[in-house]
Amino acid sequence: xxxxxxxxxxxxxxxxxxxxxxxxxxxxxxxxxxxxxxxxxxxxxxxxxxxxxxxxxxxxxxxxxxxxxxxxxxxxxxxxxxxxxxxxxxxxxxxxxxxxxxxxxxxxxxxxxxxxxxxxxxxxxxxxxxxxxxxxxxxxxxxxxxxxxxxxxxxxxxxxxxxxxxxxxxxxxxxxxxxxxxxxxxxxxxxxxxxxxxxxxxxxxxxxxxxxxxxxxxxxxxxxxxxxxxxxxxxxxxxxxxxxxxxxxxxxxxxxxxxxxxxxxxxxxxxxxxxxxxxxxxxxxxxxxxxxxxxxxxxxxxxxxxxxxxxxxxxxxxxxxxxxxxxxxxxxxxxxxxxxxxxxxxxxxxxxxxxxxxxxxxxxxxxxxxxxxxxx
Numbered sequence: 001x002x003x004x005x006x007x008x009x010x011x012x013x014x015x016x017x018x019x020x021x022x023x024x025x026x027x028x029x030x031x032x033x034x035x036x037x038x039x040x041x042x043x044x045x046x047x048x049x050x051x052x053x054x055x056x057x058x059x060x061x062x063x064x065x066x067x068x069x070x071x072x073x074x075x076x077x078x079x080x081x082x083x084x085x086x087x088x089x090x091x092x093x094x095x096x097x098x099x100x101x102x103x104x105x106x107x108x109x110x111x112x113x114x115x116x117x118x119x120x121x122x123x124x125x126x127x128x129x130x131x132x133x134x135x136x137x138x139x140x141x142x143x144x145x146x147x148x149x150x151x152x153x154x155x156x157x158x159x160x161x162x163x164x165x166x167x168x169x170x171x172x173x174x175x176x177x178x179x180x181x182x183x184x185x186x187x188x189x190x191x192x193x194x195x196x197x198x199x200x201x202x203x204x205x206x207x208x209x210x211x212x213x214x215x216x217x218x219x220x221x222x223x224x225x226x227x228x229x230x231x232x233x234x235x236x237x238x239x240x241x242x243x244x245x246x247x248x249x250x251x252x253x254x255x256x257x258x259x260x261x262x263x264x265x266x267x268x269x270x271x272x273x274x275x276x277x278x279x280x281x282x283x284x285x286x287x288x289x290x291x292x293x294x295x296x297x298x299x300x301x302x303x304x305x306x307x308x309x310x311x312x313x314x315x316x317x318x319x320x321x322x323x324x325x326x327x328x329x330x331x332x333x334x335x336x337x338x339x340x341x342x343x344x345x346x347x348x349x350x351x352x353x354x355x356x357x358x359x360x361x362x363x364x365x366x367x368x369x370x371x372x373x374x375x376x
Contacts, residue, residue, distance in 0.1 A: 001025055003102055013094060020085045023078035028071045028120060035063045056134055057143055064127075064150045069157040072124040076161055077168060082117060124161075127154050173219060176271055177239070178212050180279060181248060182286045189289070211291065218242040221347040222272050223340070224250070227288075228312070228332040236333070237275070237285050240347055243355060245292045245318070247331060248285035250278065289329055292320045294355040299348050302332075314341040318348075 001022045007013050038059050089095045103112055131151040138144045185204065187195045195203060221240040226233050227247070239246040271279075278284075298319035302312050314337060320329040335341035 004098070007098060013098060016089065016095065017085070020078075021082055021089075023082060024071060024074045025120075028075050031063075031068055031071050032120075032123065035059070035068060038062075057146060060131070060134075060147065060150050064131075064154060069124070069127075069154060072120060073157065073161050073164070075120050076124065077164055079117065079121060080165070080169060081172065083114060086113060086117070125158060128158070170218065173271060174212050174217070177219070180275070180284050181212065181239075181246075182251075182284055184286060189287075220351055221344070222275065223344070224274055224336075225344070226334040228315070228334060233334075236288065237278075238333075238344075240351055242351060243294055245294065245297060245348070247288045247292075247318075249288050250283060251286050252278075252281065252283045289320075289331075292318070292329075294352045295359070296321050296323070297348070297352060299345065299352070301345065314338050316341060316345055 001018070004013065004016065004018060004021075008016070008018070039056075042055060042059060090099065099113060102108070108116065128151050131147060131154065135144055135147040135151060138147060185200070187193045187200070219239060219241055222238065224235065224237050227236045235250045237248050237250050239248070298321060300317040300319065302315040302317060312332070312334065314335040316333055316335075318331045318333060319327055320331075322328050333344075335344060
């Protein structure tokens with residue numbers, strides 16, 4: 001970090017964002033060093049003067065009821081984005097030279113920057129261990145109670161952090177998907193619909209892109225399949241969410257229609273390697289048809305006879321029904337292998353089952369009114 005600061009003061013690597021890479025490392029370093037120094041000073045006093053008791057309580061109160069855990073949380077929340085930002089930077093020749101020069105330093109102990117960046121995460125998880133060891137060796141019951149409460153507080157902080165990290169990863173993933181998935185207007189998707197130019201703007205304002213804005217939605221499974229159409233086979237990419245299935249066409253144009261250059265979009269780690277590769281090549285996904293809600297999705301396996309007669313290897317059928325149980329769309333999909341097909345069928349069936357159970361619970365809750373008072 002200091003080397004990068006020095007280079008930037010001399011007008012090199014000015015476009016590298018120091019915070020995105022190292023976050024609050026300086027603050028974390030000062031806080032951790034202060035804690036360790038105070039801790040060992042107390043030990044040293046005990047060694048020099050055996051008659052005095054070790055005053056760990058004041059140290060624990062100062063740091064663990066202060067900002068020690070909070071500074072770790074700030075760093076940890078930035079960690080995943082720092083790693084994928086680093087991966088993008090390493091592709092640059094000038095940054096690569098700087099990185100190699102730094103990693104040759106003896107202080108790195110042959111470790112690379114990604115291995116060094118993860119160290120504060122490991123340190124945070126070790127604090128409960130040291131607190132537990134102090135608690136075991138403590139003889140005063142009041143002090144033991146205080147140390148135990150501090151240990152529980154740190155463990156709760158770690159659990160809260162895990163929840164925040166999962167939420168943040170999901171948020172970053174959906175923000176990335178928002179950039180990669182293009183939703184064509186209804187008149188572009190289906191030529192049967194005619195909309196005068198004067199009305200198109202009002203329809204654009206109610207864009208389907210907002211569907212991916214919800215941070216409560218989960219992406220359960222994704223991958224490339226082949227869609228069998230009447231005259232051709234089409235490369236498609238499917239996104240199975242916890243409430244609907246989205247089928248998209250793979251486009252390899254360098255520019256997303258009406259959007260930005262996808263080649264410049266940093267690829268977020270949670271995305272599947274296959275999709276990351278597509279993005280790096282400048283590709284994107286165009287929505288083929290409206291999202292299929294899981295309660296309107298019928299999944300059908302293709303029997304062996306049809307596989308033999310029509311050469312439909314590793315194929316299965318997805319049927320979209322409307323609220324009146326009428327079939328409004330059918331998609332005949334082929335996987336590359338039988339294993340991939342079974343995985344998709346299993347994932348979709350599980351998603352439908354979970355979605356159905358969840359909504360049945362909500363319905364029961366909605367209709368469970370409190371018992372009327374006899375006074376009413």
